Amino acid sequence: MAITLFYHPIFLEHEMGLGHPERPQRLELIISSLHQLQWHDELLWQTPHIILKEDLLRVHHEEYINSVFAASPKEGYYYFDGDTAMNPLTLEAACFAAGSVKDAVKAVMDKQTKRAVCLIRPPGHHAEPDRAMGFCFFNNVAVGAAFALDVYKLDRIAIIDFDVHHGNGTEKMFRDDPRVFYWSSFQHPFYPGVELDKQPSHFHFHPLAAGSGSEAFHDLVDNHLVDALEAFAPQLIFISAGFDAHRKDPLAELFFLQKDYFYVTDKIVKIAERVCEGKVISTLEGGYHLKALSHCFSAHLKAMR
Template sequence: MPITIFSHPSCYYHENGVDHPECPERLSAINDQLIRSGMEYVVMQRDASPASKEALYLAHGKLYVDELFAKAPTEGHIWLDPDTIMGPKSLNAALHAAGSGLNAVDQVMKGTNEQAFCAVRPPGHHATREQAMGFCLLNNIAIAAEHALNQYQLSRVAIVDFDVHHGNGTEDIFQHEPRVLFCSSFEHPLYPYTGAATNNEHIINLPLAGGCRGSAWREQVTQHWLPAIDAFAPQLILISAGFDGHAEDEMAHFMLREEDYQWIATELKQLADKHC
């Protein structure tokens, strides 16, 4: 069955300012490639629905969520932290970004499709339970995982985060939740300068030096992640798919290539087919 892609036009209207790396053109690049490759006619594309406050409360503190709604500007912009901006259309974009993860979980758990991809922004994995940071307002992947745990009474959910930056927000939210196995690989030292000292049985961090090539990254993933995920036997696998570890990304110093991302996707699909 072809993969379902969830997105929403509102995700284009969250503005970070001129020349900001987290920009609407990121979504345009995905859509352009779908058209260029011919995959537009193969995949199923669906509009995401917005996440409710109740869904957000599962991963974020009620006070944080309520204040985020109260702070949302009707004009101009505000700064939620030194890196994270919020404009008049940011909250709606963030709600649809989070909602896409809920839609994806629902589709997979109800058996409508076995796999889904969320093409959304703003991103989420730096947002902690109580704080926006690193361009992230809401932690999309954590909200999706909490939805799976609570709505479908799952007892084992794996989250794999191969963004070049540590998924500190996701770790913060699930640090005391053994039903979630969290695996994060990242360049270290690099923003947000966390994760290297984590000591937790259900959190497997791979802090790797700048210049890391695909062979070294695959070796670490094969040694540390794949056996742990297999032993955990997840009922659902969620992926924070950050591709900024690519060799051509100028904001970091990993040297991954397309074939490395294809490799990890294949490995995770095999684990999903076995356990989920």
């Protein structure tokens, strides 16, 4: 089945300095690996539109949005923190990244495709309503989810986040919205920190100790994701697809394998076929070992077919 893949070359222009792990080569290697797939002709490449301010306002505070636009430098870098910096083209990249997820929602909900993948950077799930952090400026998946809820009047959507770092921004944006089933697996204790107690019933947080691998992750998927997701019966499923839990990733201490990303994605897609006509939107988050990232992304994409 054809997959619509949203990508813009501006994503390669955003960079945060020599040696930074969130670098343009992440996408360059993914794209190279995709062109080598035997089923590459099943990928429908689309250029996204830039996001509108009104779309950002659904999840971010206006004062924060204005501050990000004002911070965009004419040269050099502007640092929000030690890890998160803008160069002169970062703002444009961030706006097209968020626009990609909005366009993906439109494509899926208007039945132009059943599956959409947003091959984007900068990532987004750490961006809070009023704060840039963790390499993130605007919360891409949250922008898309809020757009789907508002414009398409959906009652139930799901966000599955298997990045090795918990999506604190996504958590804050939907904590009080029971229409959003949010499932997050992550290394714990680890960046950015998370309060495991007193979570609302539509949130499902699953910490993994350093050293955990395939067996622990499959247990979470089989015993804590599949039934809960199917029972919620979302009308649309988003994936915050981070690949930094792979055993070779330099920024974490979990031991996932390439096959694990096929495994979890396949489970999600099969549930989507049963409950929401197969509608799934995947958005790239983390993954910092270049070769492992490209292989895991290809496995993820294969399971989306």
